[in-house]
Amino acid sequence: MTDRHVLGLSGGKDSAALAIYMRDHHPELDIDYFFTDTGEELPEVHEFLGRLEGYLGKPIARLNPRRDFKFWLREYNHFLPSPQTRWCTRMLKLAPFEQWVRPWLAAGDKVSSYVAIRADEDYREGYSSKSDNLLVKLPFREAGIDKAGVIDILENSGVGYPKYYEWRSRSGCTFCFFQQKIEWVRLRDKHPKAYEAAKALEKDALEHGSPFTWSKGESLSDMEQPERVAEIEAEYEIRRARLRKSIPINPLRPVKVCPDDIDDIYGVDEGNGSCAVCHK
Known part of the structure; x- marks a missing residue:
């Protein structure tokens, strides 16, 4: 039985700031960083992840779903995902993560997953664990770090922002339905x-x-x-x-x-x- 620590990166500012925060404040933890690639990400996201890897000093694991967006679009009768039916998140993001940690959980390892929900986001909830030995932790909420604090972390580290923030407010697929x-x-x-x-x-x-x-x-x-x-x-x-x-x-x-x-x-x-x- 092993204590494992994982931190998922979306390509956005909050999860990147959390990775920097955990590296700087908890160097004793051997954290596995991961990114679930849908195959439909902006090129700016991949550039930013490479920059972040340089600061973290270790690679970010890429979790590629076994089947791409078009496959699942056919499986869902060609119905596009929507805020009410978010099959893209379930099949292209959550399922690969669950498959990745499953062998550890089956072996009895305790897995702590760190999620970048801030102190000023009371309305958000983290991933709902389906296993007793998969623990979801919210370091920003515990430390009282809000949006301004996230920006401080990114700027002070020198990592900065993903370039897509010059024209777009979020990471995710190029055709994300949450876009304005x-x-x-x-x-x-x-x-x-x-x-x-x-x-x-x-x-x-x-x-x-x-x-x-x-x-x-x-x-x-x-x-x-x-x-x-x-x-x-x-x-x-x-x-x-x-x-x-x-x-x-x-x-x-x-x-x-x-x-x-x-x-x-x-x-x-x-x-x-x-x-x-x-x-x-």
Whole structure:
């Protein structure tokens, strides 16, 4: 029987900050870092993980699901995943993790899994363990580390942010349905091939009777029309200007935000109820 320690990385800022925090504050723990690759991640995510590996001084294990997104799309009758039916998280993120730790749990090892839920996220819950010897731990919540604290960790370490934060608010698949409409517009500008691939998946799903589009109430084909793009960009700028005026000035604690925190601009909780395993 062995005590094991694992920490999942999503490619986002919170889980990266937690990995840095655990390395710096708990060097006595031999932590296995892992990333579950769906095959549909942004290239900026892989670049950031490489940078993080350099700071951690050890490799990040890549857990690849045995079957890709298209396989599971067929298994689910070509119905796209949605906030109500998150089969992508279950099959492409959680299942590979459970398969990875299963031999350890079967051998009686105690596995501690560290999850990057912050102290200011009372509404979030961690992974629900199905095994008595798989323990979920929330170091940020225990240490009182909030969003500003996460930003401090990333900046002070020199690791910084993933480059996609210049135009996108979260990690995850290129076609994640939790994206805001401005993020879809930017995806088309930054990664047009990924946008076209998402359009093709959406078209296939609609032809097979799926009730969902990637963005609620609007197809990607409609969204990319010039007049619609202009509307989305104008609405975004109005919201951004409104947010800047509403930020209180506190000289004792300057407000720190990511390079472009779209969730704050849209006035919704970070991640908009999204899956912690994908976007933390």
